Amino acid sequence: MKDAAGFIARHTVLARPALVPEIELHLATEITPIWQASEDWLAERDIEPPFWAFAWPGSQALARLVLDSAIPVAGQRVLDFAAGGGLAAIAAARAGAAVVEAAEIDPLAIAATRLNAAHNGVVVDASTADVVGQPCRWDTVLAGDVCYEAPMTGHIMPWLRGLAAQGAAVLLADPGRAYLPKAGLQPVARFSVPTTRELEDRDSREVTVYRVER
Template identity: 50%
Template sequence: MIPPQARRAFILENTRLQRPPHTPELVLHLADEITPIWRMTEEALAEIGLPPPFWAFAWAGGQALARYVLDHPEAVAGKRVIDFASGSGIVAIAAMKAGAADVLAADVDPFCGAALDLNAEANGVACAFTDADLLDAPPPAWAQVILAGDICYEKPLAARVIAWLGEARANGATVLIGDPGRSYFPREGLDKLAEYQVPTTRELEDMEVKKTAVWALPEARP
């Protein structure tokens, strides 16, 4: 396991501060190309077959959700928030900028904790982080808002996450999801709140601009 200070050093050495095109108010430590940093991450951890370094990029779903939160601060202002599968922390940082009481960013990749710390510092906010898998337990009762960007890229994971988010909604939490039309995103049973044309890159997506929506899980209907 790489110690936290070494993770910070790795991120600083292999990324640069950039403004995501859909949230230019924010600045993040991001990579320019996915393959080199993916390989370097595997080498640093001495482990082959790792998932992509999601923390090193501002994905379309996260950018859209961050944009929505910045434009609609009432969604999070004064509330206790979870940013699920936080990656770079773009959504968590947007929530803090929008006036959230506090934000817990959660991601099973411990590199995300180092990325979040650096990105939060760059934006003048602070967020808590956990690398525990929140899906292993019921949604925390204290969470008033749960934000989730780009969670439906893999079928088994999408089903688990949607079920977990549904439980949180049933318990009274507001649940907002950012998604650019991933294959396993549910097509029914959600309320569309906004739609954006999010600039991205061929490094990450199949097109340079992704139509990306922000959805809310509705209250359970009788």
């Protein structure tokens, strides 16, 4: 993707998420203009919304816990799954993780994660490789706001539970999405996270961070 970093920089502003002011990201203020700009730049139509351009409530909650050492990651191998713009990954790197991976299927999200990581002076290995189904090579897995569709939930939850069974600490942050599983999750923290009406139907979301049980 030629000059993806330049495209992102032109269509976002540097801003600090409400719950994680220590980290500055390239973020959009409105979804429609950057969505249309992405379609024009890619010369494609009906693409997925640019979720990477917003600091989602689940990622903010995970990043907050990581920076506060409530989720200990120092010296560990960490995966930020469905990373968006890489907020939780950057927090893990800032908190001393030995290796941080960010997994996303959207190439623009990977470009945004790399740009955001560089801006914050940390190293994150960001890749569009599909990690679902891969054996566990991480000590901690962070997954923010991933249960928003039934097919997505059905695809990833058996794998996340399998990672937990292999010994990883799997933390899932959810702001009340409809397809969150009802069992096998142990709540560990709750936050009220300010949101934008560009993405949500309210001004804040109550986010619960769960540990996925083995």
